[in-house]
Amino acid sequence: MFASEVASPYSINEATAFLRRFPQAVPAAACTRLIIDPAFSKRPITILSLSNIKELQAISRTDRFLDIGACVSMTRIINLPNISSLEPLKKTLLTIGSASIRNRASLGGNICSPDSFGSAFPMLSCMEASVELRSGNQSRWLRIHELVSEAGRPALPKGSFLTRLRLPIRDWEFSCIVRKGNSILPGEHGTCFAALANIEKNAISELRIAVAGTIQVRSRDLEMNLNGKKLPLAAKDIENSRHQFMETAIEAGLAPSIAISSADTVRAFLQNLSGESA
Ligand SMILES: Cc1cc2nc3c(=O)[nH]c(=O)nc-3n(C[C@H](O)[C@H](O)[C@H](O)COP(=O)(O)OP(=O)(O)OC[C@H]3O[C@@H](n4cnc5c(N)ncnc54)[C@H](O)[C@@H]3O)c2cc1C
Missing domain, CATH: 3.30.465.10 (Uridine Diphospho-n-acetylenolpyruvylglucosamine Reductase; domain 3)
Structure with a gap:
């Protein structure tokens, strides 16, 4: 990485003043990602270091x-x-x-x-x-x-x-994080799946599911469909949900193999929510 200009201000006001002068400046925090990013080794950049603020x-x-x-x-x-x-x-x-x-x-x-x-x-x-x-x-x-x-x-x-x-600030009864693939970051070779759910009176009261790969997919329609469903979910509902997530992910642009694997994780999460072993 070749830095043509570097600022390391001690306040937000100083940082914004630097940005006004150098609107293309790249903000940097601990640089644990910047240093492994090949894009930054190729061209000179102006750095706005935020770590002293x-x-x-x-x-x-x-x-x-x-x-x-x-x-x-x-x-x-x-x-x-x-x-x-x-x-x-x-x-x-x-x-x-x-x-x-x-x-x-x-x-x-x-x-x-x-x-x-x-x-x-x-x-x-x-x-x-x-x-x-x-x-x-x-x-x-x-x-x-x-x-x-x-x-x-x-x-x-x-x-x-x-x-x-x-x-x-709100509590979640069920949370799930699943990383797949062997890449450091979500992308072509790996995904990060996250889900949260709450249960009230033996029914799903709130559900959120997101997967990040090359793109991030969140199916609000699926979340809405499952809200209010009694537990345990019927096997048919779980399969339909898996299918719905897969279709949304493919339509959004995730590679089919990654979309299928993410949809399998949705199924496993819903099975767990229903008390079945995945
Ligand atoms: C061995 C190793 C393993 C890693 N494993 C993972 C992993 O499992 N998952 C993962 O996600 N990452 C991973 N990383 C990458 C990295 O450590 C994380 O993404 C980390 O959170 C980046 O934080 P940072 O403070 O170092 O950001 P930096 O490297 O300083 O910046 C990262 C990016 O964010 C921008 N940026 C930083 N702060 C701000 C800000 N306040 N405002 C606007 N833009 C900003 C920078 O311009 C840059 O584009 C790994 C890195 C290494 C070296």
């Missing part, structure tokens, strides 16, 4: 939300005590890299690559996270789904950086 290391909570600064490391999140609503995210982060990578790697860096989704993305999508973005001139909140283009690819607005991630 204290506000981006902050964690705060209210009754309804948990706010996590973009540069908070995965290990810090994994070690946060007494927040049961964080368990699905912690489980997800534990699948990423090694302990030494997680000690450095930031949650923001996992969400923000322009080329492919990080492994935490589908779970954050299921958790309905929101993100705060800063550009040279403004600050705004977006739902995490708004960082996915219509074609299902990462779509972080250019000329901005992520400052905070906001998670609703």
Whole structure:
């Protein structure tokens, strides 16, 4: 990597001032992903290092939300005590890299690559996270789904950086994270499957399922179809759901073999929810 210009500001205001001068600057957090990205070894880039900005290391909570600064490391999140609503995210982060990578790697860096989704993305999508973005001139909140283009690819607005991630505080009775394939990141050779569900009066009261590969797929129609269904689910309902997810994934553009394998994971999750062994 050849950096033509580097800034390492100590405040968000200094960072936005730098972005106004260099709108093409690439934000960098711990660089555990930037250094393995071949795109960055080929051309000179201007770097906006965010790692010295204290506000981006902050964690705060209210009754309804948990706010996590973009540069908070995965290990810090994994070690946060007494927040049961964080368990699905912690489980997800534990699948990423090694302990030494997680000690450095930031949650923001996992969400923000322009080329492919990080492994935490589908779970954050299921958790309905929101993100705060800063550009040279403004600050705004977006739902995490708004960082996915219509074609299902990462779509972080250019000329901005992520400052905070906001998670609703709510518990999930069932959570599931399954990584398939042998690649570090979700993509052509690997997927990351995430699902969350709650059960009330022996029926599914809420269900969310997302898979990230080359694109991210979330089938809201399937989620709606299954909401309110009594457990255990009938074998026919499980097979129909598997089929519906597979069709949605293929239509969205996932390779057929990956779509089939993701649909199999949907089936296994629903079987588990129904108390059957997968
Ligand atoms: C051995 C190894 C194993 C790994 N395993 C996994 C894995 O299993 N799953 C996985 O998802 N990743 C994996 N990674 C990649 C990487 O560690 C993670 O994606 C990590 O979360 C990136 O965080 P970072 O702080 O290092 O981001 P950086 O490398 O600094 O940045 C990553 C990307 O996000 C952008 N960016 C960073 N912060 C911001 C911000 N605040 N606002 C806007 N853009 C920003 C950068 O421009 C860049 O495009 C692995 C890496 C290594 C070296």
